[in-house]
Amino acid sequence: DVKVTQSSRYLVKRTGEKVFLECVQDMDHENMFWYRQDPGLGLRLIYFSYDVKMKEKGDIPEGYSVSREKKERFSLILESASTNQTSMYLCASSLGLAGVGSYEQYFGPGTRLTVT
Amino acid sequence: AQSVTQPDIHITVSEGASLELRCNYSYGATPYLFWYVQSPGQGLQLLLKYFSGDTLVQGIKGFEAEFKRSQSSFNLRKPSVHWSDAAEYFCAVGENTGNQFYFGTGTSLTVIP
Numbered sequence: 001d002v003k004v005t006q007s008s009r010y011l012v013k014r015t016g017e018k019v020f021l022e023c024v025q026d027m028d029h030e031n032m033f034w035y036r037q038d039p040g041l042g043l044r045l046i047y048f049s050y051d052v053k054m055k056e057k058g059d060i061p062e063g064y065s066v067s068r069e070k071k072e073r074f075s076l077i078l079e080s081a082s083t084n085q086t087s088m089y090l091c092a093s094s095l096g097l098a099g100v101g102s103y104e105q106y107f108g109p110g111t112r113l114t115v116t
Numbered sequence: 117a118q119s120v121t122q123p124d125i126h127i128t129v130s131e132g133a134s135l136e137l138r139c140n141y142s143y144g145a146t147p148y149l150f151w152y153v154q155s156p157g158q159g160l161q162l163l164l165k166y167f168s169g170d171t172l173v174q175g176i177k178g179f180e181a182e183f184k185r186s187q188s189s190f191n192l193r194k195p196s197v198h199w200s201d202a203a204e205y206f207c208a209v210g211e212n213t214g215n216q217f218y219f220g221t222g223t224s225l226t227v228i229p
Contacts, residue, residue, distance in 0.1 A: 042221035090159060103148050103210045107159035
């Protein structure tokens with residue numbers, strides 16, 4: 001079974017702090033994703049990565065950055081947290097561009113971040 | 117632009133009743149379609165997926181979905197709902213040229229005894 005783990009289930013940070021959310025997958029997947037989930041808005045893609053050190057902006061990258069130094073790990077960074085970044089953050093991974101079966105995304109349990 | 121619409125924000129059904137959750141998509145080419153379920157406080161779990169072939173696909177937990185190209189729809193169905201099916205359900209379309217998914221806003225399902 002694919003396992004995607006996220007470093008924290010719940011996190012409380014203060015405005016202006018630098019925040020790191022970590023995601024690790026154990027299935028040698030090429031692609032990794034960060035989403036935020038808000039009521040009524042569904043899941044919105046922040047960034048994704050299709051290879052080590054490669055990244056692409058999603059729909060809402062403003063205020064976020066990412067890092068992928070190793071294939072299994074994808075970090076989301078909030079350089080200066082703000083209250084409007086209070087949300088549920090979901091990490092996902094997928095196999096890659098090897099074929100149609102590679103598109104399925106596997107999700108971690110999520111990190112609920114509160115910025116006060 | 118690609119988009120996914122789930123017209124029903126919230127649905128309530130009685131246990132044992134049938135269920136249909138609607139999903140419409142906008143995508144220029146043949147889409148890759150998915151349904152995910154999210155239990156409270158959890159991540160998303162894949163229920164089923166459609167890439168090609170038979171337009172009626174079977175998934176886990178007794179769910180099925182039908183792809184109708186003419187209606188740009190991929191509705192999720194279950195003949196008899198169980199109380200444990202109460203959750204949030206998300207429809208998604210994946211680009212067939214890349215990796216990006218587009219999610220609907222979700223349908224929250226309540227099951228009453």
